[in-house]
Amino acid sequence: MTIESTTESVKLAIDGRVAVLELNRPEALNALDGEMIKGVTMTLKEICKSDDVDIVVIRGAGRAFSAGGDIKTMLSNTNESDFYHVMDDIHDMIVTLYSMPKLTISAVTGAAAGLGLSLALATDYIIAEPSSKIAMNFIGIGLIPDGGGHFFMEERLGETKAKRVIWEGKTLSAGEAVDLGLIDEVPETDFTDAVEGKVQEWLAKPVQAMIKTKKILAEKNRPSLLKILELEKYGQFKMRQTEDHQEGIKAFLEKRIPVFKGK
Template sequence: MNFVTDKVNLQVNGRVATLEMNRPESLNAMDADLIKGLICKLKEISESDDVDIVVLRGKGRAFSSGGDIKTMLSNMNESDFFPVMDAISELIITLYSIPKLTISAITGAAAGLGFSLALATDYILADKTSKLAMNFIGIGLIPDGGAHFFLEKRLGETRAKHVIWDGKMMSAEEALKWGLIQEVAEGDLQPALEARVTDWLSRPVQAMVKTKKILAEKNRPQLLKILELEKHGQQKMRETLDHQEGIKAFIEKRKPVFIGK
């Protein structure tokens, strides 16, 4: 895949590659170019024998605020919408399956698709002031980016449903308590990230990656199925009156009035 964009920065330092989402003006909201850029860079990293760890982060004040609102507002038909969803699916599968150890370093918001992206990594480290939310429900949508798969794996079916249905913003400590993330930095995020990376680099990384590959291969069919169900389900939700009301309320900065249709 040959795709050039300035919306993703890649830095390689020894055995560690850092992927930075570079749309700080929109809190790293994920548009098609950002999604495709991440796919391209991940595939580039995947082919490198020198890189063992991939750190995913966002530039500026947030990890990622989720899907780009302009995409939500557009009246795309299925022929336009499905390629975007297919790109999201490719990104999630690529990140989940990459034969490297992956860490999401979260500052600020990780919401919606941004949270789904983080959940696809092996380890989530969050700043103590960060906020995490699976908040699709607020605009009448369902989670995508494989969130149904990742939440059910981490929480079980019943708790996953209620996290999705509530759509509440969680503090880093709340997310840690739920088992949604692995660590909250006690002080600044960077020293905690460096400590985690240093610890992993001192271990037999190839054995760790082999375990990851075995589990990823086992789970791949289910994740692919979930991504396909999310794609078609999301298209149906975009046609509902509740979604239209959710978007309108978001723009008007008011509480939506849903009618269940």
Template sequence: MTTQNAPVLLNVDGRVATLTLNRPEVLNAMDVPMLREIVERLKEVESNDAVDVLVLTGSGRGFSAGGDIKSMLSSTDESAFLPVMETISEMMITLYSLPKLVISAIHGPAAGLGLSFALAADYIFAEKQSKLAMNFIGIGLIPDGGGHFFLERRLGETKTKQVIWEGKTMGADEAFSLGLVDQLVEVELQNAVSEKINEWLHKPVKAMVKTKAILADANKQKLLNVLELEKYGQQEMRSTKDHREGVQAFLEKRRPNFTGK
């Protein structure tokens, strides 16, 4: 159990663990301390043989707004960028390879890195009012956290490019129709999640986890390759004029004027 003011809360109740992103004042945007804490908590779940199911959720008004742009902008230390990306890679590989059944329970926004994180789960719930966005394009960047990998698994290559290039915010209905979400929830998200957990816990979970492990092992190298390409691709995009314009427009709350440079 973690303290209530920690950036990540982990609660274990019998065979079920719940990892809650806990920076509600910034819509659970992920800064470096939070990323490191997520890795630690995931490894804690990984080593707990009593746990069969992990639920990912967010406190407050949303799942996660993604990477903490304001904390990134406050850092002028460019040498810190690649280590941060490596922490993100460790987080996503750990989550994808986790020998547990993983559920994402999305309410409110799940955007950018927050959406990549949610998409790494085995089953994704979304409240009808939730909003999903792979919105890096708005500040001249590319998805990270394996976003290209997880989107392509669910959408295929062509639709993945379209979703990334549009960068728009999707309602839960549209996300469900695309296949980004496995189940829409109209009333109580927790009740729907509990029903799925109960269903799974009455199945031979070891066999389910073995199937997951076989597929993850077969695809893990591709995810590692994508994470590496995203790391250096993102570094390259951070030096573009369009990225600087996107950030300036974000700070000034106006539409960016991109020039393709």
């Protein structure tokens, strides 16, 4: 495989019609900080310019796909303007991924949680190794899903199940997630072989017809996704001002169970 582009936090390799984008902060379980968010978006936009690439695989380096948004970034962006800039960068990343004229696969190993799960949900197909953990766990720190999490959860689960999963914030096994319909596949065979198998299956199909279907549905759904992203941005800012969020962050840093008061 030929390395096409590399930044500190995002790596891109292209081999024929397949691009592999790797989240590369393994020491932080690929938590998405500002630099990585911008790097992912920039890399996706570069891939979009290529007429040769038909399929994009997103994976994480090391032990996790992505543990979510970087806590240090969250704590440092207390200023309203700075916070909105970060949220806008997240929106750009998610909309670019969701609507790009390529077929996209998330290859999940380890944890896909919070914003990391929203990122995976923005792809066309999610395949996860059996030992991986899936969590929309914003509720644990008194926040709401962002990165289009509400949109993607409702699309996959329906409103009632989406609310239940978001409110519970449980960490799901890969098997539980696939049974729920939140992800698409948990292979019983070797994981790397399974991902490659899905790629080869798609390469053997009339990919342009598949991409046209994707583009039609993405265009139809775009207004709803954009509306959800805006509602999440302003809703998240309000949640960051709550006592429950402050308690949630404090408990997370102190590695204890938070005591919420509904304020």
